[in-house]
Amino acid sequence: MSEEIRGMNERVRILRRQSENTVPAITAERALLVTEAYRRYEGKVPAPMLRALTFKHLMENKNICINEDELIVGERGTGPQATPTYPELCCHTLDDLDVINNRKIISFEVGDDVKKIQEETIIPYWQGRSMRDKIFSRMSREWLDCYEAGLFTEFMEQRAPGHTVAGDKIYKKGMFGLKKEIAKVLSGLDFANDPEAVSKSEQLEAMSVCADALVAFAGRHAEKARELADAEKDARRKQELQQIAAACERVPAHSPRNFREALQYYWFVHLGVVTELNTWDAFCPGRLDQHLAPFYYRGLEDGSLTRERARELLECFWIKFNNQPAPPKVGITLQESGTYTDFANINLGGVRPDGSDGVNDVTYLLLEVIDEMRLLQPSTNVQVSKKSPDLFLKKAGEVIRKGWGQPSVFNVEAVISELLAQGKSLIDARCGGISGCVETGAFGRESYILTGYFNLVKILEITLNGGKNPADGKMLGLDTGNPEQFESFNQLLEVFEKQLRYLIDIKIAGNHVIEKLYAEQMPAPFLSLIIDDCIDNGRDYNAGGARYNTNYIQGVGIGTITDSLSSLKKHIFEEKNFTWKELIELLSSNFQNGEDKRQFLIRKTPHYGNDDDYADPIMQEVFKRFHRTVDGRRTARGGTYRINMLPTTCHVYFGSVIGATPDGRPAGMPLSEGISPAQGVDLNGPTAVIKSASKMDHLLMGGTLLNMKFTPRVLAGNKGLDSLTQLIRSYFILDGHHIQFNVIDADTLCEAQKSPEQYRNLIVRVAGYSDYFNNLSEQLQNEIIARTAHELG
């Protein structure tokens, strides 16, 4: 596989190539501007206004970049792949910068000038004052011990809450319109009787400043485009630059009038959100096909747009996403999310607010764009409802079976049920979808924050070790004594749940502190403009201003823990093939001199993923206990805790901190990912996997992730395509939330591991996203190779 040339025409091909071939690099621009703004305003204005003035300073001073021949403009950094840092969240040390520059994968070029600025200007101002420093200094000893042991991760330690998606209001209202809304709420504040009126007015004034700042940012693009147009010799490009200028003069100040302005408007909003703070999952237009459809059809009707022109604009738009790698992560956050992908995940299909089928011609056009562009970003998914035509699913299937992991597939009825079960209105639920990897949310109206992965298997490990971490003997959980005292399997489950509750309490106590820190010190007035009902409530997004506020804790390793418990139930309690002492010794020695016993444990234990009536109920037990421990608790912002089941790359990290497990898994090996079975133990084919997976009650959660690997032969021909769509529909009848596919031979992957330079373009599905195989750590590559590939019998 040599370099691929993709794109519908020369313009797109050049832009795509620039995006793919530019090495990600750190730019100090944002860090410098933020530091200047803080020097000027910190301590003189309330926190929301400090953030708003900082945003304004950025929008008024950052470099304006218009790339040659592009049609949609605006970069977060100084140019494509130039990536800013966010010292107010995470102030990188010089060592961090060296690591970021030198590491083998997910590296960023760090120039000497950047290092110098960091050393002389950024570190002196921010050291000890970043959110990261504040968070770690306020966590309890227990929290820090658990964090260091790999019991859980913490999303907000170096990136900000975000985890949200734009709704449709920006296509109907410009920034000036939003300012009018703000003014109306401000004028209605009752300073005599509402004790929160002061803080509301501070928030609202900050939002208003941000609205103007984004308009100014667009205006600077218009100016620059006019300058370039004046100097341009080529008549066609001159005209294009004038059109760009006209679009930037119109949006975001006012609502968009056509297809191009709609895309350009969203893109300015996107840049606003990801420049204001380093939000998780960047930002996302959500239901792009439905938002664009009115502009598309109107354009075709009045002759101002053709399908090909729309395609070109979309391909240019695609490149903008790919130009923005996820800002550099360090430490455990890198391990839980080791990728350049920033998880903007565009939803196609679904249903309209009135419940009718949402598939339209833009949906099909977007599928063609996804296939043509074959870029890591944006991620894409199809939302399949019972009303979706088979043609939609088949067209998606044709892209899926090409093997690079996109789009993933979601069950609209499940997503709606999940949202309704959480108390959302039916209309808000229909306007929802998924973001990031698989996370359910009400688009434009909800803040749904992932707070950290939770290592279910590690809890079992400490349960088997009397509350201690066998790695270093440190007491992490409750002292629940020697497992030899457990009289029954059920008692083991009860002790497990006790440990789980104790550790979840530690995690949530930490979350409360972090939420309060963000609410008070790191408001997001620009994002608050975009998400309802922050304006109406006069409250910031990070302080619970959204209509719905949900916090998630994500369970990892359900396959591995089920198989481990299944092994204990069978071999200790029922068949007594091992004593506790023998088994614990076997595990602590990592099966040294016990390969026969390890093989016995692997082969004589019923595994999750086989539609097995012994193993699957154990999975349900674990699920039930995890769910009832977390679900329904209150968050500091006045929201509710929920669970979901996804790992990103955390199953590799969590596996690395756990010794050998009773399912025969050697120490340090990755855990099962998402709700997929442990690697290589699902032997009854794909239908058995989806049966097992659907025995978990997906509708009680906010997202599950099921990966499936096929050899290309299985999905070949019409019958192969039909069987794929039937498998998906059948899983969804069983209330499955999500399914995604790798379609590749293990031989190809092994070959790619040996000769990476030959496989530069090989893209595979990891967890809720696709990535270049070469961008994955060796452990993760091996984990993907080890997943069961379903073949023809």
Place this chain on the structure above:
Amino acid sequence: MKKGFIFNIQRYSLHDGPGIRTTIFFKGCPLSCWWCQNPESISPEADIMRQPERCLGCAACMEVCPEEAIRVGETGPVINRDLCARCLKCAGVCPAEALEAVGKEYTVEELVKEALKDRFIFDKSGGGITFSGGEPLMQPDFLEEALKAFNREEVHTVIDTSGCAPWAVLERIADRADLFLYDLKLADDLESRKFTGMSNRLGIDNLKKLVEKGAWIKVRMPVIPTINDHDKNIDAVAELLKECGFDELELMPYHNLGTAKYTRLDLEYRPGTIDTPAAEELNRIKDRFKTQGLKILSEDD
């Protein structure tokens, strides 16, 4: 109640009838085709498959074998097949599945429970149950009872057969199956005797009778290079099909995915090596059938 002897239940089968199916493989076959890719299906008795590369050298199999038929050496377990009484104890104790038992008894009730686990996808895909093997007709009583049970569940049923059984057997079940996938390999009787170990007369006669009885039948021919891909056989098969009133035929190109199983069973793979048929070779065969007036179905149809 009689039990069935089954060696595999394969879910998500895409090429043994319409839709997504669960295929039940019956153990035992009257034929012994040279190219068979399921050699473990042939014997009506249980078999032991050997995968020495999995062996950990624990020698538990050697200790448990009442016939002293197993030696465990450097290269894993070796079975003296003449001494082996097929008691399967060795497979029971092997921790690594280096020795595996092939063949398991099922009651009709157990089989139905297992085979209907994928019912949800039969409904969605227009699939169902396929009886294959081996030769399902070799266990007629069990097959009939199983068919009755699946009929009661209103599940689509397919029988994948060579038809090599007494007509009385086929007659009993003809009305109970929704579709027959009928294997036709060689038209010439002498060649049949040589390469399948049995005359083809019975199969051909039964095919004709089944047609008369009005059963739904789809005829399939495996394409085995050097064995049945010659013009004489193609013409004779075409003639035979037309005589029975068929106007279409599905070709199943030979694959060699099961060849390793011969070593695991300590059996000789008689053809040595056969290549999978090349695309142009398949096209030649298809064209020849077409000129004989037959429509050729691919696995996709």
